[in-house]
Amino acid sequence: MSELLAKAGKKLVSYSVGQKIRAKVISKTHKALILDIGGKSEGIVTEKAFIEARDFIKTLEVGDEVTVSVLIPESRDGSVVLSLRQAMYGAAWEKLEKARDAKEGVAVYAKGVNPSGIAVDCEGVSGFIPTTQLGKEAAKNPQSLVNKYFKAVPLEVDRSVNKLVLSEKEVSDASDIKAAGEVISKIKEGDIYDGEVTTVANFGCFVKIKVGKNAFVEGLVHISELSWGRVEKVSDVVAKGDKVKIKVIGKKDGKLAFSVKRALKDPWEEAVKKYKVDAKVKGKVVRISDFGVFVELEPGIEGLIHITKIPPATRLSEGLEVNCYIEEIDTKAKRLSLGLVLTSKPIGYK
Template sequence: MAVRKSVTKNKAVKPRASRGKVTMAELLLRSPLEIHGFKRGQKVKAKLIGLEKSQADFNIGGKTEGVIRGIYYTETRGFLKTLKKSETVELVVIDPETFDGHVLLSARHAARAQFWSRLTDLKKTGGTLTVCGISVNDRGVSVEVDSMSAFVPVSQLGKVASRDPEKLVGQTFLVKVLEVDPEKQRLVLSERAVSEASEIKRTQKAIKSVKEGDVFKGVVTTVTSFGVFVEIKVNKVPVEGLVHVSELSWAKVSDPREFLREGDTVEVQVLHVEDGKLALSMKQAQGDPWVEIEKKYKPEDRLKGKIVKVSNFGVFVELTPGIEGLIHMTKIPPGTALKKGQELNCYIEDVDSKSRKISLGLIVTSSKPIGYK
């Protein structure tokens, strides 16, 4: 009897699992997560795992954890302390693989975004901010806010602080946000808005009652190259406004410091009120000298004037502040030397009040001048 031999088919044999330690390669293969590689400067979504005294650890979906440490931790310490465990933020890769196998990250970008967002909200709500004085110059006080630089102008220091701004250096104090511009990295703060809040509130209430065209008597408090600040009384409340150099006089003013001094009493007219600030004018309060000019000056009237400008087509002569006339070059005898500041005798040829022009003739002798009709 024939004996049948059993035939065994070849079957795939599974490799035995290693009885030793599992390698990193095997762990990565078994992981259901997609493992990413990183590049310097890359932005990554990072979930906070832990925050220590000098290091923050994040899960960034890589084969190793991301860390913020060293100067990158120091510069954003304040921001990192605001994060909650498992909170996700966008960070930037500084080094894809450090000496100990981690990914070095920076939170500067995220910190700045949060910083400007918070300041924008503070400006809207009128909330206060704690800053530390760094240095002082003639324009104001430089301060630090969450490792960022900002500025408090002299005009935004309260009376006490403005007496000795140096005392603010190294000290923390409260301010309010006046201007915030993330794109230009511009941040302007006010200490006065906190220290003199009640006084400012009274001033703002008084300003609301001011109307365009109102005329006040005031005192010059500050003289600058661009104009003067004048303090007026509105319902017995002192309010300060700016008279721009172009609004000081109908005559041309090159330097306000040669025109007015602190303490001078002046009359001003309100041009407009914008964002709680007054724009004032001295020349409008005086009235426009060109109004009814044709009644004051008539053809053939003789008068004296002072040359205020010499051009290649003639000389401009000031008759009264804000009123100038032109002696055309054709009216000036050949060889006649004329210079700025010189006084001379002239006569009216024509007055055009609409275009604000006066044509003059030059009197050179006791007889009829050149071109005189």
């Protein structure tokens, strides 16, 4: 076996559980990350380890190098099962250290409240906002922040003892609360504004808008509200400082929710006129599920080729361009059912 591996240019390397190794990204799918670990086989991040690091994996490109730890030295198929937890946390801590030094706000998610303050999550790192670091409005009802995203400024960042302390009032009290409340009261759902991206996070971005002559307020654009098309990574769509047009879609507890895509025309308005049953179309495979393949015809317009419509010998992969025909159009649910246009036509296929 060792002779065969030597001829193939591979080293016979053994690994142990928990071992830290450097690895290079070879490829990404919607379920796994494949890495070159310089051994007899490839390394893979999949299942629970993939889900845990999903947001971090979105930031990785083919060719990037990361530190991984070994979960299973050798699986049934011969690959080494890996974890990205260390690399993921390392990147998050670096971001927090930079924000602390620059005294900039970061996006956090409130998990719970106790008499001492609020427990939060920031890109996988657990942090705490003491009651003394809550702004005037938040201090009145800390529970109102639970299960919500907002911004806070890191005060203490020490990865050696896993300590992260933040301040919400450094953000909320930076401007006059009463004045901000009056400004927000003038904003109505459905209003459209020109804005500027101030913070980019894995779950979306914060956008600042100008109301009146000199008043500015921020709102959150969730990743699902960035584009009518599929968004895998927020930074692929927007960056800090970008000018965007937004639509106000929510107001609650002094927080604003914005949408970039709803400030644009819904592509389905034109799709009803453009696409007809039995029409031949070309698209790109964007997602593979247990029940079929999703094909994007244009940003915001996707159709499903059900698994029963795919011949057993046909292999479809993400990014592949395919020729299809439209079987059914559900305008109310905004769904298309597609079939494959095949070169050899089995019974029942067009």
